[in-house]
Amino acid sequence: MIKEYKTISEIAGPLMLVRGVEGVTYDELGEIILQNGEKRLCRVLEINGGDAVVQLFDSSAGINLKESTVRFSGKGTQLPVSPEILGRVFDGMGRPADGGAEIIPEKYLDINGLPMNPAARAYPAEFIQTGVSAIDGLNTLVRGQKLPIFSGSGLPHAELAAQIARQAKVLDGASNFAVVFAAIGITYEEADYFASDFRRTGAIDRTVMFMNLANDPAVERIATPKMALTAAEYLAFDLGMHVLVILTDITNYAEALREVSAARKEVPGRRGYPGYLYTDLATMYERAGRKRGYDGSITLIPILTMPENDITHPIPDLTGYITEGQIILSRELYRKGVQPPIDVLPSLSRLKDKGIGRGKTREDHADTMNQLFAAYAKGKESLELMTILGEAALTETDLKYARFSEEFEREYVSQGYETDRSIEETLDIGWELLRLLPKTELKRIKDEYIDRYYDKD
Numbered sequence: 254m255i256k257e258y259k260t261i262s263e264i265a266g267p268l269m270l271v272r273g274v275e276g277v278t279y280d281e282l283g284e285i286i287l288q289n290g291e292k293r294l295c296r297v298l299e300i301n302g303g304d305a306v307v308q309l310f311d312s313s314a315g316i317n318l319k320e321s322t323v324r325f326s327g328k329g330t331q332l333p334v335s336p337e338i339l340g341r342v343f344d345g346m347g348r349p350a351d352g353g354a355e356i357i358p359e360k361y362l363d364i365n366g367l368p369m370n371p372a373a374r375a376y377p378a379e380f381i382q383t384g385v386s387a388i389d390g391l392n393t394l395v396r397g398q399k400l401p402i403f404s405g406s407g408l409p410h411a412e413l414a415a416q417i418a419r420q421a422k423v424l425d426g427a428s429n430f431a432v433v434f435a436a437i438g439i440t441y442e443e444a445d446y447f448a449s450d451f452r453r454t455g456a457i458d459r460t461v462m463f464m465n466l467a468n469d470p471a472v473e474r475i476a477t478p479k480m481a482l483t484a485a486e487y488l489a490f491d492l493g494m495h496v497l498v499i500l501t502d503i504t505n506y507a508e509a510l511r512e513v514s515a516a517r518k519e520v521p522g523r524r525g526y527p528g529y530l531y532t533d534l535a536t537m538y539e540r541a542g543r544k545r546g547y548d549g550s551i552t553l554i555p556i557l558t559m560p561e562n563d564i565t566h567p568i569p570d571l572t573g574y575i576t577e578g579q580i581i582l583s584r585e586l587y588r589k590g591v592q593p594p595i596d597v598l599p600s601l602s603r604l605k606d607k608g609i610g611r612g613k614t615r616e617d618h619a620d621t622m623n624q625l626f627a628a629y630a631k632g633k634e635s636l637e638l639m640t641i642l643g644e645a646a647l648t649e650t651d652l653k654y655a656r657f658s659e660e661f662e663r664e665y666v667s668q669g670y671e672t673d674r675s676i677e678e679t680l681d682i683g684w685e686l687l688r689l690l691p692k693t694e695l696k697r698i699k700d701e702y703i704d705r706y707y708d709k710d
Contacts, residue, residue: 255288257324264313267471269295271323274305280365283307288320294346295323296330296472298517308472308513310346329365332480332488333358337459339431342448345465345477351448356691358702364479366486366540375543379576380608381497381552384673385413386418387595387666388602390683391622395608396495397424397543399553401503401575403569405562408582411443411672412500413593414556417447419456420673421497424613429494429549432456435463437480438505440472444559457485461488474509482551489549496539496549501556503534507568523567530573538575545660578602598630614676617706620698621683625661627697628690632658650694657689684709 256275263270269285281297286296288607294310307323320621332347333356341639342351349355377397383389394400404410418432434448444464453456459485463479478500488494514527522528541553555576562584573579576599609618635655639647647655665682668674674682684706687695695703699710 255324255327257322258320258628259322261318261321261323262314264316264318267309267313267513268298268516269307269309270317271305271307273303274300274325275303277325277340282324282328282330283323284307285316286322286324287315288317290313294481297325298513306517309625310470310472312470313512321570327364329363330476330479331361332364332483333361334484334491335359335493339488340402340458340460340482342457342462342464343480345437345463345469345473345480347463349482350464359599360487362483362487363710364476364483366483368536369542369544373414373545375545376607377543377550377552377604378607380423380424380613380676380677382420382424382642383417383496383569384422384675385593385595386668386674386679386682387593387600388417388580389614389674389676390618390665390679391597391620391625392461392578392595392600392602393442393605393608393614394552394554394602395604396552396600397550398604399538399541399555400580400586400602401572401576402554402582403564403571403580404556404558406558406560406617407668408558408584408587409593410501410556411439411446411559413582414499414554415450415581416593416670418460418497418499418556418589419454423495424676430459431488431494431496431584431655433463433485433488433496433498434460435465435477435498435500437465437477437500437502438467438469438509439465439502440467445693454638467698473514474506475513478503478506478537482537485551486540488546490544490550491621493548494550498551498553500553503555503557503569503572504560507534521555526567527630530567531610534571535575538541538572539596547674577604586662590664592669593666595666597626597666598633615680617698617702618676618680621706622679624687624695624697625683628654628657629661629695632656632661652678652689653690657686 260272260274284294285293295307298308299306377395379396381394418434463477463481485496485498489496527637541551543550551603560566574635580600581596583594583596632654635651
């Protein structure tokens with residue numbers, strides 16, 4: 254029998270105190286019934302004896318402390334799942350937001366999931382093709398990896414996120430590839446952009462979308478990425494699919510955590526964020542990976558905007574500790590018109606060596622990747638010298654490197670948001686650029702690959 258309580262004693266922002274409760278547990282869902290019959294959802298955040306602090310999913314406006322009733326459901330926040338979730342758009346709490354019918358669930362899953370046993374993890378080793386040369390060629394994404402994208406305010410991370418979601422695929426011919434896309438704290442215009450872009454290209458058929466808008470409550474923002482990861486776990490480990498999860502924008506998620514933490518009067522950590530921000534992010538990110546004995550996998554791309562472009566800010570800083578690298582978007586390249594403006598030199602994929610080479614991409618991939626990095630770095634140095642000393646002070650080789658650097662940004666990195674390049678195309682473009690340099694400068698590539706690809710017509 255579900256008990257009802259008329260013992261609301263206090264409301265502070267998104268939090269409410271209910272006294273004299275019995276048998277209520279942490280994270281349990283509840284329902285507030287207003288005097289006019291309206292119902293609003295809440296979640297138990299803290300239990301102290303017979304007092305329960307609950308977090309409101311909606312506004313607290315209109316709640317009469319004496320007349321409103323609270324009843325608890327006896328279960329936590331759950332997501333109804335079935336194969337029908339593919340091709341659907343949900344709000345941040347997992348309710349259909351596309352005008353379609355309710356999901357007929359195969360099962361209900363707790364959105365907090367279960368931590369993946371480290372001993373049960375399989376090492377990420379298979380290449381995922383995103384169709385973006387700066388990622389595939391130089392900072393390769395591997396199945397089961399966590400590879401965040403660090404962006405500045407106003408940079409086109411939304412366009413890049415949509416491009417990766419549309420184009421990503423595995424190369425072993427498996428058709429069981431799906432994308433789970435969660436937009437956290439975005440504007441209505443951005444939500445409309447993502448939904449219409451996926452429908453326009455047909456990518457929606459293999460995508461599950463969760464949309465949390467900027468005017469939705471903070472508690473819903475905290476639930477949205479967990480909803481997305483729960484859907485991904487179902488698709489990967491129940492249906493055996495390879496799932497790419499894209500979460501944008503993690504900064505909005507962290508801001509919601511800070512808002513709730515401040516309302517609870519917790520002692521703040523760095524920049525006012527709660528001291529458990531690292532634990533919270535790690536609990537979420539570590540749900541990605543591959544499990545021994547399971548065909549499916551979860552690969553995670555969290556996208557976050559760095560406040561004030563500060564890479565040492567707590568959100569990118571802690572994310573960098575937990576994940577396996579980062580893709581960094583550059584404001585300088587954006588001003589030059591490079592699309593997408595990926596700065597390949599500070600970007601890093603720590604697992605790229607595991608997903609490339611013979612049988613995965615192509616045998617020359619590792620060598621050409623190292624040579625392109627080295628040549629681009631030297632070319633940028635040559636351009637800086639040219640600015641300071643003038644073109645006449647540079648040697649003929651330095652001038653070739655300077656030209657290489659400019660062509661590299663124009664031809665290799667800048668491909669636009671509609672171009673989907675295969676890994677072979679990306680590697681061939683790399684060789685075309687390397688032909689701008691003398692053979693004697695290709696010191697990081699084996700002679701057999703130079704003979705096979707450098708002189709190729």
